[in-house]
Amino acid sequence: MVNEGCSETLYQPARANLACMNRRALISLVVAFAALPALASAEEERKKKGGGASYIQLDTLVATITRPDGRHGVMTAEVGVDVADAGLHARAAQSTPLLHANFAEVLRIYAAGLPPGAPPNADYLERALQRQADLTLGRPGATVLLGAILIN
Numbered sequence: 001m002v003n004e005g006c007s008e009t010l011y012q013p014a015r016a017n018l019a020c021m022n023r024r025a026l027i028s029l030v031v032a033f034a035a036l037p038a039l040a041s042a043e044e045e046r047k048k049k050g051g052g053a054s055y056i057q058l059d060t061l062v063a064t065i066t067r068p069d070g071r072h073g074v075m076t077a078e079v080g081v082d083v084a085d086a087g088l089h090a091r092a093a094q095s096t097p098l099l100h101a102n103f104a105e106v107l108r109i110y111a112a113g114l115p116p117g118a119p120p121n122a123d124y125l126e127r128a129l130q131r132q133a134d135l136t137l138g139r140p141g142a143t144v145l146l147g148a149i150l151i152n
Helices: 013-045 086-094 096-113 122-137
Strands: 055-057 061-066 072-083 142-151
Touching: 055 086, 061 096, 072 086, 072 096, 072 122, 086 096, 086 122, 096 122, 122 142
Parallel strands: none
Antiparallel strands: 055 072, 061 072, 072 142
C-alpha cells in the first residue's frame, strides 16, 4: 500500500523516507543556488556613507554607560578611517573586522569610566582610537575620523 507524496510504504518505510529526503535536499539546494545572485548584488549595492576613495567607513560602535538617574544607557559613535597609502589601505580594508572590534573595546573601556551624566570627550576618544588604529595596522599612516557621538 503506497500513499501519494512522501508517506511511508507498508513494506519499506525507510526507502520511502529516503526518497522524500532526497527531494527535500534537492529543492533546498536549488533554492540556495537561486539566492546566490541576490546576495552578491546586495553586497555590491552596499555603499559608503561618505568620504573619498581612501575612506573606509566602519559600522557604528556601541557601548553601555550609566545615566545620571542610575539606569543603563547607550553610547554610539560613528567612526571611519582615511588611508591615503595604497598598501596600507589594502591592509586596513582587510583588517576592517579587527579594527571594528578594537575600536569597540576602546569605546567600552572609555564608557565604563565615564561618570554618570558627563559628556564624552571627543578629543580624548579620537586620540585613543588613533593609537589603536596605529597598533592594529602595524604602522602610522591611517587617520581616524570620528563622526557623531550620541548618548541615549
